[in-house]
Amino acid sequence: MDTRNSSWRPRRDQSDPSRLVAYDVLRAVHEDGAYANLILPQLLRKARLSGRDAAFATNLAYGTLRLQGRWDAIISRCTQGRELSDIDPELLDILRLGAHQLLELETPPHAALYEMVTLTRNELSQNRGGFVNAVLRRVDEKAGQWEEILHKSAATQAEFLAMWHSHPRWIVEEFERSLEANGRMASDVESILAANNTPPKVALVPRDVTKRQLRRALVSEGLEYAQPALMPNALLLESGDPHQLRMIQSGAAGVQDEGSQLIAALLAEAPLSGSDNLWLDMCAGPGGKTATLASYALERGARIHANEPHEHRLDLVANAVDPFADLVDLRLGTGESIGEEEPNAYDRVLVDAPCSGLGSLRRRPESRWNKHPEDILELTRLQTQLLTSAFKALRPGGILLYSTCTPALAETRGVVQAFLDGNPQASLIDPAPTVAQVALRPVDSHQGMMQLWPDTEQSDAMFIAMVSKMAS
Numbered sequence: 151m152d153t154r155n156s157s158w159r160p161r162r163d164q165s166d167p168s169r170l171v172a173y174d175v176l177r178a179v180h181e182d183g184a185y186a187n188l189i190l191p192q193l194l195r196k197a198r199l200s201g202r203d204a205a206f207a208t209n210l211a212y213g214t215l216r217l218q219g220r221w222d223a224i225i226s227r228c229t230q231g232r233e234l235s236d237i238d239p240e241l242l243d244i245l246r247l248g249a250h251q252l253l254e255l256e257t258p259p260h261a262a263l264y265e266m267v268t269l270t271r272n273e274l275s276q277n278r279g280g281f282v283n284a285v286l287r288r289v290d291e292k293a294g295q296w297e298e299i300l301h302k303s304a305a306t307q308a309e310f311l312a313m314w315h316s317h318p319r320w321i322v323e324e325f326e327r328s329l330e331a332n333g334r335m336a337s338d339v340e341s342i343l344a345a346n347n348t349p350p351k352v353a354l355v356p357r358d359v360t361k362r363q364l365r366r367a368l369v370s371e372g373l374e375y376a377q378p379a380l381m382p383n384a385l386l387l388e389s390g391d392p393h394q395l396r397m398i399q400s401g402a403a404g405v406q407d408e409g410s411q412l413i414a415a416l417l418a419e420a421p422l423s424g425s426d427n428l429w430l431d432m433c434a435g436p437g438g439k440t441a442t443l444a445s446y447a448l449e450r451g452a453r454i455h456a457n458e459p460h461e462h463r464l465d466l467v468a469n470a471v472d473p474f475a476d477l478v479d480l481r482l483g484t485g486e487s488i489g490e491e492e493p494n495a496y497d498r499v500l501v502d503a504p505c506s507g508l509g510s511l512r513r514r515p516e517s518r519w520n521k522h523p524e525d526i527l528e529l530t531r532l533q534t535q536l537l538t539s540a541f542k543a544l545r546p547g548g549i550l551l552y553s554t555c556t557p558a559l560a561e562t563r564g565v566v567q568a569f570l571d572g573n574p575q576a577s578l579i580d581p582a583p584t585v586a587q588v589a590l591r592p593v594d595s596h597q598g599m600m601q602l603w604p605d606t607e608q609s610d611a612m613f614i615a616m617v618s619k620m621a622s
């Protein structure tokens with residue numbers, strides 16, 4: 151919906167182009183359900199912004215979306231009793247942008263207020279500038295005190311953390327439960343929430359090239375890199391667009407979180423006796439793990455069957471595994487039927503199950519606001535069916551790895567424990583010894599399963615359980 155008043159033309163100052171782009175991103179996300187990371191580059195191009203202006207627009211848009219919960223808690227205390235739900239959504243977005251500049255980017259107050267009032271007058275209407283000015287003045291008056299104010303006003307620590315670190319309350323509680331069940335303290339949740347508010351560095355993985363070749367390509371493009379936290383072959387990009395590298399375009403190297411790199415390495419390197427020539431990737435789209443697995447399969451002389459039910463995602467898998475096309479067979483279909491169709495067929499099986507994605511909130515600034523607790527129950531049904539089918543497809547003595555990009559207990563330990571209870575042929579294999587061999591440092595498992603976290607492993611919060619099949 152275009153909320154601009156078409157009959158009105160600004161008689162005074164122009165809106166700052168970077169702030170206008172950030173505003174348009176927020177509007178597209180909130181009004182049309184757009185993904186910020188897809189819409190932002192289009193809007194930057196349209197506004198012909200680059201360099202520092204583009205960086206400012208990006209920071210402002212992503213940062214405001216990430217900290218939206220904090221800004222809403224603060225703004226609601228500055229509206230003199232007016233509920234946020236009674237404020238027009240486009241006006242609320244301008245207030246959020248203003249709060250982010252005042253309290254996070256440390257923009258001088260006169261500049262932040264002037265720019266937001268100008269934006270309001272130009273994009274909405276002349277007379278709403280006064281409201282924006284009054285609310286943002288009150289926000290600024292208590293700059294430096296808001297953390298304490300919110301802390302005092304919250305009934306529980308979880309309520310405060312949800313506001314201050316800007317997460318839906320139910321997600322904070324999911325993380326707390328998961329931390330405890332994984333042998334950590336519930337109070338560690340604060341560092342997880344803070345990590346979710348810190349954009350991760352882009353991790354690269356060499357697949358059909360060596361790490362040295364990848365490093366040279368980065369240097370020759372003038373891209374700076376840092377050393378990895380978890381996987382010895384990874385490189386972390388400090389800044390810049392990795393897709394400008396020919397190696398990335400061709401699939402010889404890829405963009406992949408270190409946790410995902412670890413999962414592929416774990417499945418490929420877990421000790422196995424007997425045959426080792428046929429691997430299954432049951433939920434392959436868009437193909438990141440398939441491609442990294444393929445680099446191991448190439449050394450081992452193994453083939454991979456990559457399954458995906460959605461055609462457009464299977465196309466992405468085809469693209470991702472292009473350098474390994476000779477050893478990857480693509481299969482369009484649901485995972486639930488593979489166990490019946492191909493019992494005892496595979497030496498190694500990966501079930502990287504569809505999940506709520508609560509483990510990768512740091513990647514997409516708006517995603518935490520679009521998740522719903524009721525989705526989890528439905529997902530656990532599918533996850534259980536996929537794990538059961540995958541286990542049928544595994545040969546006796548083979549190894550299955552079940553992973554999710556969420557720490558939610560129902561989708562992780564809950565699914566795996568219920569499966570183990572109902573399948574006496576399945577035995578849990580602790581991933582920790584193999585992780586100690588393939589990763590740069592050991593990662594603790596708890597009761598035979600492993601949960602990665604963004605604060606300790608600097609990876610997405612991926613869950614890993616490995617199961618082997620005993621001969622019946």
Ligand SMILES: C[S@@+](CC[C@H](N)C(=O)[O-])C[C@H]1O[C@@H](n2cnc3c(N)ncnc32)[C@H](O)[C@@H]1O
Nearest residue numbers: 432433434435436437438439484485502503504
């Ligand atoms: C978490 S993603 C997998 C990510 C992928 N392994 C990677 O690293 O790029 C889960 C995938 O499972 C697929 N999926 C959804 N329902 C499925 C089903 N019934 N059987 C198999 N895969 C399914 C989704 O389309 C999605 O591509």
